[in-house]
Amino acid sequence: MNVQTKFSEAASSLLSSASSLFIDNDFRAPKTGEGNPIKVENPATLEALLTLAPLTTADVDDAVAAARNAFDNGPWPGLPATERARLMFKLADLMERDAALLAELETLDNGMPTVLSNHMALPLSIEIMRYYAGWPTKLDGRTIPATPGAANGAPTLTYTRREAVGVVAAITPWNFPLGMAILKLGPALAAGCTVVFKPSELTPLTAMHLARLIAEAGFPEGVVNVVIGEGSIVGAHLANHPHVDKISFTGSTEVGKSILGAARGNLKRVSLELGGKSPVVVFADADLEQAIPGAAMATFLLQGQNCMAGTRLFIEKPIYETMMAGIEQVAKGLKLGDPFAMDTMVGPLISKAQQDRVASYVVSGVEQGAELVTGGNRQGPGHFFEPTLFSNTSADMRIVQEEIFGPVISAQVFDDASDLKALARRVNDTQYGLSGSVWTKDLSKAHGMAHLIRSGQVAINCHGAVDINVPFGGMKQSGWGREYGEAALDGYLETKAITAVF
Structure with a gap:
């Protein structure tokens, strides 16, 4: 490099x-x-x-x-x-x-x-x-x-x-x-x-x-x-x-x-x-042209060194394969390298210790049975790490529960979009509550899910909607x-x- x-x-x-x-x-x-x-x-x-x-x-x-x-x-x-x-x-x-x-x-x-x-x-x-x-x-x-x-x-x-x-x-x-x-x-x-x-x-x-x-x-x-x-x-x-x-x-x-x-x-x-372990919830009726890059950059922005990173991805079953293929394509297409190059979107992690931390979580994810779809490797000579996507993850895995602070997405599928309370129990199964997002064209579903997510900030059809006029902070152990x-x-x-x- x-x-x-x-x-x-x-x-x-x-x-x-x-x-x-x-x-x-x-x-x-x-x-x-x-x-x-x-x-x-x-x-x-x-x-x-x-x-x-x-x-x-x-x-x-x-x-x-x-x-x-x-x-x-x-x-x-x-x-x-x-x-x-x-x-x-x-x-x-x-x-x-x-x-x-x-x-x-x-x-x-x-x-x-x-x-x-x-x-x-x-x-x-x-x-x-x-x-x-x-x-x-x-x-x-x-x-x-x-x-x-x-x-x-x-x-x-x-x-x-x-x-x-x-x-x-x-x-x-x-x-x-x-x-x-x-x-x-x-x-x-x-x-x-x-x-x-x-x-x-x-x-x-x-x-x-x-x-x-x-x-x-x-x-x-x-x-x-x-x-x-x-x-x-x-x-x-x-x-x-x-x-x-x-x-x-x-x-x-x-x-x-x-x-x-x-x-x-x-x-x-x-x-x-x-800290944060923010959810990204994508329903089957979402606009995938927005949701795919939106969900990808919710984590990969700033190399995943972002407290509001949407690292827990919940996808409704009918669009799961399409959504995952799209995020994989985004991950592979992001230029990793010289941060002074104008076309670079993913720079290095901050330190060798942070690079080691992210690598150890990738190993943990594989050992606990998650499927590594793309990424997972170090790059050099600096502290670079590839944008990484896991499939078939579950709530008992460390990559799902613990804040990695690196470019790692853990995806899960859900079947019943009509029972928002049941879905919210899965989404809220974390000690953190900083940010989150919901992706759907159904306004009733969008606001209903946003109200149920236990986070200080929830965005609809975008992620990390930060503005100087909008208060930002966490619930639970996010602050x-x-x-x-x-x-x-x-x-x-x-x-x-x-x-x-x-």
């Missing part, structure tokens, strides 16, 4: 001057440098991109102290809403100015195909920041016609205020680095919070340039601080930190549970967007709280009631 390494002059400059610590609008060296260096590689070529000095808990303490000071003593929480909005709009403008560089960095350390980084990741990230930049002036309270007993019948005025939670620790994964960062920063900044942002140590490049843009935009010192380090050290210390008021985390369900345990020390507010839209702001605000007696 021929994979080219491409560096612009701007990207080379960032790589040569990188640091793992950004505090008070300035990159600085860690205090001790003890521990394992953070090695960032290009997952398409295995080339080393840079090595960062490791952080210690003392470095994290400095970042939290800066955010705490900016919130308690700095201008940020009391800044006029119009000024907060102006700075956020300025940041969005700078992101748009540097969109080509940010897209390049996203592809370099994540392996995201450039067609997606340029035409999906960057426009969406800029749109999210601009959306939340419009909110600071709209976070108003209410007046309430209350007569509290303490007033003893005297005239009163009762009203509510929406106030910032405080210092937020934002912890994001490696699968969609820039977009995940903006999904945390946007509502946190709009609410008036200060932030300690920890991106994945596997994909820190866009976070480092974003830090530069935050300083250039003119945000006050300490409002946004960036710490790049191992989750077991940096992330764990943030989750336990007594001066952090809220954790906003996107990642695995296992880590989410550990964050909940750590947060109880000072009863931090917690929002969690966790707490919502991102996107107005609903995301609730996690960063407290409601205070005030009563005055005249």
